[in-house]
């Protein structure tokens with residue numbers, strides 16, 4: 001079953017058509033990467049899923065129930081971590097979680113039990129009595145996730161949870177997301193593609209207000225990503241000679257990345273390797289190194305959005 005379904009969604013601000021016929025399905029129990037450049041409309045879409053922003057047209061369902069603007073019914077299924085979470089700096093994390101639990105109508109006993117569990121899960125055990133005002137960005141983001149998970153949501157929506165963090169902070173957040181994926185579906189928006197590659201099962205790439213590409217990460221990479229080869233030559237003469245004899249076509253491009261180094265991109269890598277080896281043999285050029293590079297999501301993303 002799909003925990004989230006979006007059909008033919010539209011939203012404009014004045015004359016700025018941000019979302020234009022966006023359709024999207026998020027299968028249950030996945031980590032779903034919602035990818036797009038800055039300003040692509042990720043936050044706008046998330047706010048419509050939460051019923052915080054009115055769509056001009058289209059339909060959104062969460063756990064099979066229709067989302068209505070201004071109503072919070074479907075939000076009982078959702079935990080939300082905004083891009084810049086706001087806290088009361090004078091509180092400590094336990095006081096903050098207690099307040100959030102009370103607002104959402106949880107009973108006292110569950111608030112205490114759940115807060116304790118979550119503080120441990122997000123690694124704030126040692127800082128649970130410390131005032132939030134003294135927290136680092138990473139600690140605040142971890143507390144934000146704890147708050148979003150408080151009422152055991154079926155869908156956890158995180159808006160750019162790792163964007164402002166250093167590599168250690170990012171890893172901590174990704175590890176937390178990975179550890180809860182059996183219990184909740186996670187949709188997280190980002191433009192950091194290495195994060196997506198680390199934890200996502202499924203992805204959707206947002207471009208020009210609609211989904212340009214969606215599916216499982218593995219499928220997309222195997223079907224769309226272009227393989228690359230890096231050849232480092234002994235000197236510039238070898239590199240120039242190689243380029244003189246090596247024929248490019250629609251499926252093969254050559255990029256000079258630095259002195260004596262070429263990147264060759266190809267959608268038919270085996271054929272291309274044969275031609276490279278033939279040219280190297282015929283020209284008697286012996287490269288310093290010859291390396292097949294794994295297709296990355298980054299190269300695919302650039303191809304889709306550029």
Ligand SMILES: Nc1ncnc2c1ncn2[C@@H]1O[C@H](COP(=O)(O)OP(=O)(O)OP(=O)(O)O)[C@@H](O)[C@H]1O
Nearest residue numbers: 013016018036037038039040041042043044045160
């Ligand atoms: N309330 C608003 N009024 C007018 N324009 C808005 C409003 N909210 C968003 N926009 C515009 O909509 C576009 C998409 O913004 P949005 O914040 O959804 O993008 P995003 O993909 O989340 O970007 P980022 O990665 O920078 O957060 C931007 O051009 C933004 O300026």
